[in-house]
Amino acid sequence: xxxxxKGTSSTTGNRAELLPALKQELGKNGNLSKxxxxxxxxxxxxxLNEIYGVSTFYAYLPVLPAGKxxxxxxxxxxxxxxxxxxxxxxxxxxxxxxxxxTTGDAKFSLEQVGCIGACDQAPAMMINDRLFGNLTxxxxxxxxxxx
Amino acid sequence: xxxxxxxxGNCGVIDPQDIETYLARGGFKALNKARDKMKPKAIVEEVxxxxxxxxxGAGFPCGLKWELAMNARAGRKYxxxxxxxxxxxxxxxxxxxxxxxxxxxxxxxxxxxxxGAQQAFIYLRAEYHFLYDALCGAIExxxxxxxxxxxxxxxFEGAGSYICGEESALMNSIxxxxxxxxxxxxxxxxxxxxxxxxxxxxxxxxxxxxxIINKGADWFSAMGTKRSKGxxxxxxxxxxxxxxxxxxxxxxxxxxxxxxxxxxxDIKAVQIGGSTGNIIPAxxxxxxxxxxxxxxxxxxxxxxxxxxxVDIVHNNMHFLSEESCGKxxxxxxxxxxxxxxxxxxxxxxxxxxxxxxxxxxxxAMALASLCGLGQAAAVPVLDSLKYFSQEYVDRIEQSxxxxxxxxxxxx
Numbered sequence: 001x002x003x004x005x006k007g008t009s010s011t012t013g014n015r016a017e018l019l020p021a022l023k024q025e026l027g028k029n030g031n032l033s034k035x036x037x038x039x040x041x042x043x044x045x046x047x048l049n050e051i052y053g054v055s056t057f058y059a060y061l062p063v064l065p066a067g068k069x070x071x072x073x074x075x076x077x078x079x080x081x082x083x084x085x086x087x088x089x090x091x092x093x094x095x096x097x098x099x100x101x102t103t104g105d106a107k108f109s110l111e112q113v114g115c116i117g118a119c120d121q122a123p124a125m126m127i128n129d130r131l132f133g134n135l136t137x138x139x140x141x142x143x144x145x146x147x
Numbered sequence: 148x149x150x151x152x153x154x155x156g157n158c159g160v161i162d163p164q165d166i167e168t169y170l171a172r173g174g175f176k177a178l179n180k181a182r183d184k185m186k187p188k189a190i191v192e193e194v195x196x197x198x199x200x201x202x203x204g205a206g207f208p209c210g211l212k213w214e215l216a217m218n219a220r221a222g223r224k225y226x227x228x229x230x231x232x233x234x235x236x237x238x239x240x241x242x243x244x245x246x247x248x249x250x251x252x253x254x255x256x257x258x259x260x261x262x263g264a265q266q267a268f269i270y271l272r273a274e275y276h277f278l279y280d281a282l283c284g285a286i287e288x289x290x291x292x293x294x295x296x297x298x299x300x301x302x303f304e305g306a307g308s309y310i311c312g313e314e315s316a317l318m319n320s321i322x323x324x325x326x327x328x329x330x331x332x333x334x335x336x337x338x339x340x341x342x343x344x345x346x347x348x349x350x351x352x353x354x355x356x357x358x359i360i361n362k363g364a365d366w367f368s369a370m371g372t373k374r375s376k377g378x379x380x381x382x383x384x385x386x387x388x389x390x391x392x393x394x395x396x397x398x399x400x401x402x403x404x405x406x407x408x409x410x411x412x413d414i415k416a417v418q419i420g421g422s423t424g425n426i427i428p429a430x431x432x433x434x435x436x437x438x439x440x441x442x443x444x445x446x447x448x449x450x451x452x453x454x455x456x457v458d459i460v461h462n463n464m465h466f467l468s469e470e471s472c473g474k475x476x477x478x479x480x481x482x483x484x485x486x487x488x489x490x491x492x493x494x495x496x497x498x499x500x501x502x503x504x505x506x507x508x509x510x511a512m513a514l515a516s517l518c519g520l521g522q523a524a525a526v527p528v529l530d531s532l533k534y535f536s537q538e539y540v541d542r543i544e545q546s547x548x549x550x551x552x553x554x555x556x557x558x
C-alpha cells in the first residue's frame with residue numbers, strides 16, 4: 001500500500017481497494033487466473049463476474065497467462081513514424097511470436113500498445129517497468145539477451 | 148520569442164528527491180501564504196481572476212471549477228490530480244513529475260485548502276510506474292515538513308487505459324470499477340468521487356497555482372491571449388530535429404515552437420492535441436497556439452512531406468477504436484466503422500461514397516457521444532478532409548482504377 005496513506009476505506013467499502021488488490025495479486029502470481037480472481041472475490045465479497053469485468057477492462061491486468069517479461073511496443077503515431085513496425089518485426093524474428101502471444105518457455109510476452117508517453121524517444125517500448133527509447137531493429141537482439 | 152519557463156522553472160534546477168533544494172528556491176511559500184493569510188474564498192478568487200484554464204485538454208476555467216466545489220456542501224470533498232497522461236504525443240506531465248514533484252504537491256496543497264478537501268489522489272498512469280516511489284517519497288518529505296497537515300495525498304496507480312484520463316472514467320477507476328465514462332450532469336464539482344464534490348485538475352494546471360498565489364492574478368493574466376492566460380507546456384515529437392518539452396507563452400505561434408525551437412525543416416502538416424487533435428497544413432504555420440485556435444493537451448506531432456495523411460488518420464483511428472470504453476454506441480461503433488473505411492482506403496480498396504460516409508459518421512459521433520473521446524474522435528478525419536481532400540480522392544480513384552484493371556484482366 002502507498003506510503004502516502006489510505007484514509008478512504010471507511011466511506012467506500014472494499015471496492016475502492018479492488019484495483020490495488022488486483023495489482024498486488026498480479027505481482028504475486030504473474031497473471032490473474034480464475035483461481036486468483038475467485039479467491040479475491042471471496043476476500044472482497046464482490047461477485048466474480050464483477051472482478052473479471054474490471055480486470056479485463058484494463059490493459060495491465062492480464063487474465064491470461066503472460067510471460068515473465070512483458071514487452072510492450074508503442075504502436076502510436078510518433079513511434080509508428082519512426083519505424084515501430086521494424087522494431088516489432090525484429091522482436092517477432094528473435095522470439096518467434098506475434099503480438100498477443102507468449103514464448104514457449106514463458107519468458108516473454110509481446111504486445112503492441114497505445115502511447116506510452118515516450119514520443120520524444122520514438123520508437124519506444126517497455127519491458128516490464130523499464131523504458132527503452134530510440135530503438136532500432138538492430139538493437140533488439142542485444143536488449144532481449146539481457147533478460 | 149524564446150521559451151518562457153514558469154511551470155518548468157524548477158525542472159533541471161532542483162533535486163526532485165530533496166525537498167531542501169525546492170525550499171531553497173522559495174518552494175512552499177505560496178502554500179504557507181494560502182494557509183496563513185488567505186481564506187479559501189480569496190484563493191479561489193485569485194485563481195479565477197488569473198484566468199487559469201485546464202491544461203489537460205479541455206481548457207475549462209479553473210477558478211470556476213474550484214468555486215463550484217468550494218460552495219458545495221458536503222461532509223467530504225476530494226481533490227484529484229490527473230496524471231493519467233495517455234494522449235498520443237503527450238509526455239509533458241511525465242517531465243514535470245520527474246523533475247519537480249514538489250511543485251505539484253504545493254499546488255495540490257493550495258487547491259485542497261481552497262475547496263476544503265481532506266483527501267487527495269494523484270492518479271498516475273500505469274506506464275509511469277517508475278515514478279511511483281519518487282512521488283510517494285516527495286509526499287512523505289512534504290508531510291515531514293508539516294505542509295500536508297490538513298490533507299492526505301495518495302498516489303493511485305491506473306492499470307492501462309487511455310479513457311481513464313477522462314475525468315468521470317478516472318473516478319470510476321478509483322472507485323474500483325471499469326473505467327467507463329459517466330453521464331453528465333452531475334459534474335464532479337457537485338457530485339464526483341463517491342458522489343462527493345470533487346475537483347480534478349491536470350498536473351500542469353496545479354503546478355501553475357503556486358506561481359499565481361506568489362505573484363498574483365494580474366501578473367499571470369498579463370501573459371497570453373484573451374481567453375488563454377499564462378504559459379503552456381508542449382510536447383513536440385515526429386519529424387523534428389529536437390523532440391522534447393518546451394514551455395511558451397500562450398498565443399505563441401506554431402512556427403516558433405516547431406521550427407525555431409524543435410528544429411523542423413520539412414513540414415507537410417502538424418497535429419496539435421493528440422489523437423483527437425486538429426491537423427493543420429504547413430501553410431498555416433503562423434497559427435497562434437491558444438484555446439481560441441487549437442491547443443488540447445499541448446501534444447504537437449510534426450509530419451514531413453513524405454508522410455501520407457490517410458495513413459496518419461488511420462493510425463489515429465486505430466488507437467481511438469482500441470481505447471473507446473465501449474459504453475456508448477456512437478463512439479464504440481463509430482470509431483470501428485471509421486477504422487474500417489480508413490483501412491480500406493490505405494489498402495487501395497476505397498469506394499466512391501467513402502468520404503461522405505466519413506462525414507456523416509463524424510457528425511453523429513460529435514453530437515451523440517457520451518464523452519470527449521467519441522465527440523472529438525473525428526476531428527482529425529474532418530481536418531484532413533478539409534485540408535488534404537485530394538489525398539482521399541486520389542486513394543479512391545486509385546482503388547477504382549485497380550479494381551477495373553483487375554476486372555478487365557479477368558474477363
